[in-house]
Amino acid sequence: MNMENLTALSYDLRKDVIDMICAGKAGHIGGDMSVMDTLVALYFNQMNVTPDNMDDPNHDRFVMSKGHSVEALYAVLAKKGFFPIQEVIDTFSKFGSKFIGHPNNKLPGIEMNSGSLGHGLPVSVGMALAGKMNGLTYRVYTVMGDGELAEGSVWEGAMAASQYKLDNLCAVVDRNRLQISGNTEDVMHQDDLHERFRSFGWNVIDVKDGNNIDQLNAAFEEAKTVKGKPTVLIANTIKGCGSSVMEDKAAWHHHVPNAEEYDQIMKDLEARKEAALNE
């Protein structure tokens, strides 16, 4: 699949997320939109993950550390063929549903449960260590939110990743600069993020436009060439990316669109998809 089509796909998958959230009357919409391109790049370009190879010990591992963006993951996994998207849209967050508001490994395609922040990186360290111990070549990816980085356990994991020279580990920070209470810099500042990771012994790659799949893929490829240390991508994204109705608005962290907003968002997503196809 070429780059143009993947960008178009990312807008189609965003529509699935909007449908999921409106039907389930719940979800973390803003972060879903900001992280979507990272997930598309990982699942459609980077990782050797399919519904058929999950038992292969050498399949790439993914941990959704910012578990609240599970709706974006559901849309991507459904597109990969792990489960039907209609089932997700019909049942998400409803009584007795398999599709709950955070990743659960009872579902195919999901390996670690998350939800509480600050767990994904240390767990990924264990997965990457196992790869080294077993002499396997799989890579381990995890996506964290920027607000999540206030959790101390993130930095315990960061320390261990460089101690054990885990160059098979690549973390992504979905740097959308907003969290529930507002701007991340006002809540708990992160503007020296690159320096922080470097001082912990990491290779740091700044992805100028973290909603650009081309740029993300280039960064993931670069990460593979770095030996002896883990890599983190600081993906500068826009919270709510896809429609001006929700872009860069803290209130849209977990807002459910009303009918009018829904129509406008869907129109905007379609327009961006068309633009991507015509580029």
Add this chain to the structure above:
Amino acid sequence: MSKIANKQMICEVLMEAAKTDKDIVALCSDSRGSGSFTPFAETYPDQFVETGIAEQNLVSISAGLAKCGKKSYAVSPACFLSTRSYEQAKVDVAYSNTNVKLIGISGGVSYGALGMSHHSAQDIAAMSAIPNMRVYIPSDHLQTKELTKALLKDEKPAYIRVGRNAVDPVYEEGNVPFEMDKATVICEGSDVAIIACGEMVGPAKAAAELLKEQGISAAVVDMYCIKPLDTAAIVKAASNAKAVLTVEEHAPFGGLGSMVSQVVGSECPRKVVNMSLPDAPVITGTSREVFDYYGLNAEGIAKKAAELVK
């Protein structure tokens, strides 16, 4: 009567298994010395992971390793393992159902004089409340050996609490009755049923001897399997007796006493009295001095049991 600490026995069993099973991984949080795991680290450096003083990291890394085929044994003081990394135990181990065995060393008041920060008098309550977490507190090194061998055969999460010091063996070498998840009945009795776990089993057994001299018939049940609790053994021992006495190195709430009371109350109602540590920072001293002060010794248990059946 040879005796070694339970933690050392766990290390010995794992080292024997690691000879042929390269998936066994031991992890420590700067705790290999206190956990008696230095021999493992030196013999199997490729199967040992040091996380530094970072218990949250210890447990999450254990879970990640387990998810990729490893059998993780995370060894850290029970006081930290059961509180500092409680959420990692809940989410990454129990909820994600990873093959991680959490080995809480120097449990209870083993670090007697170090103060409440180093006591784990809450771990039974905390760990038992997590769905899919099993909790074991073996009584002596011989039972610890059997338990560790049994745990090596399964792939489910578990928390195991062991004390710091070697305790007098409860069982005899070569004659250790053990069935996984079944309590061990040390002796039967018709007046009082004493149900104990961990380091309280030895004193409970000795108390039964003292009671016998007074003409009181006491059953002693070693409830090393706190969760899943052997409810059948509780009902059987309680039904045969007039009253039940539980003894544990734990806070008075949410431990063995609470669990036994729940079972006896619903299945075969009779009086249940719990002997435990107080709901307060315990007095300064070695664990033996602490036990003696609170009556958690053979004499104290026998006295309480005699009062119960009077």
